Amino acid sequence: MKPSDFFNALWDSYTQVTPQAQRIQKLFESHGETVLNDHVAFRTFNNSPVALEKLEPQLEAIGYKAYGAFRFESKHLKARCYKHETDADSPKIFLSELLVEELPENCQAIIAKFVGQIPADAVQSPAVFWAGKLWETPTSEEYATLAEHSEYAAWLSTMGLQANHFTVSINHLKQFPTIESVNSLLQDEGYALNEVGGLVKGSPTSFLEQSSTMADKITYNFSDGIEKSIPSCFYEFARRHVQPNGSLFDSFIEGNADKIFDSTNTK
Template sequence: MLVQDFFNSLWHSYIAVTPQAKRIQELFESKGEKVLNDHVAFRTFANSPISLDKLTPMLEQIGYQAYGAFTFEKKHLFAKCFKHSDPTQPKIFVSELLSHELSEVAQEVINKLVNQIPAQVVQSPSIFWQGRLWSKPSYEEYQVLAAESEYAAWLSTMGLKANHFTVSINHLENFDTIESVNQLLIDEGYTLNEVGGLIKGTPELFLEQSSTMADKIKFEFSSAKKVEIPSCFYEFALRHKMENGEVFDSFIEGNADKIFDSTNQ
């Protein structure tokens, strides 16, 4: 699979549940911008047929290599980032839920979902837009997960798909600060993630990020209850040069920890 085909398929799957992303991209284009993607992120379950270790070879197939690892203790997550041999390609960030750190009742719900995933389900990079690989949880199960982990609740309903794409502010012509990007979005009526402030990170940390709050979709749970739940969101990143003159190309745990909250109910 060509890396361009990979991202095209991901994008179409993503905007199907994140219409704001398409509108925001068109907003930038209406201002003469060509929007390039800084990175795309995924969520998954550890100790499952779609764990990070199982997914990594699929990314290697399309030219990606892991180059950094991160731990989010409060959110019970482990993550790795990947970059392509062609530096113009977007970076990829994959996190996984360490469900064994949650309560027994939450683990029971997760195990019920994970046990439905076929053992050899990971066969090609197309796994990254397969969505939910298990039957719908009940609303009660969803609430059990949400009480302990918004991440787990989100994953139980949305499954394996691009959780967010990211506009590279570095490649915009007319917006050279993250403040100007945020102001444009606020003026257009978009709700931004305010956890830890609108801007996560600083120039001194070499990375500034912001994001919208996730779009909402009507989801029908197995119990036939229909509820509006978060789908996916759009992120914006501005990377700065380090002391050696190179642009910072990794991620910062403190920033990412707050960006995860973009899918909170």
């Protein structure tokens, strides 16, 4: 599979539950901009048939190589980032997984039920990255229990494997060259932005500035017959800065990413 086919399929799946992304892309295009994708991100469960180490070979199969590792203590996550080995313009990929054993036992039991339903051979091709939910729909009570201890787990229980967000590369915008101008445009259009730790996560001195919308809401039918509005996916915006060695910063920053995760919070 070519990376372009991979990202096109991801975008199709992502925009079905994130209509704001297409609207925002069209908004930039109406100002004469060409929108390029900086990176996409995925979430998964550790110690499962779709754990990070099981998924990684599928990224390698489309030409990607890991180049950074991260740990998010308070959210019980670890993550790796990947870039294409030969195409510098191909979007980067951020893959995180939930360290289930660090959650309370009641949450572990719920997740163990989901993980037990995932086929052992679930990972056959890169298409697993838009496979969605590989387990039965949770009950509203299970969702609430998970959300109390891990918003990440609650989100994953309902949304499954799919792009959690795409990211507009501000570096490639002409009319909106700063993250502040991007945020102003979005707020003027009525989009709710993630304000955890401030609208802008990071700074020019850390070589990466990021902001994001709050996730779109979808109506979700839980298996106990209860219907609720829950977060789906969001759109991110990233501005990368040149480092002292003259190269553009191309990795990620734990402090920024930790706050970006909150874009799918129910609260």
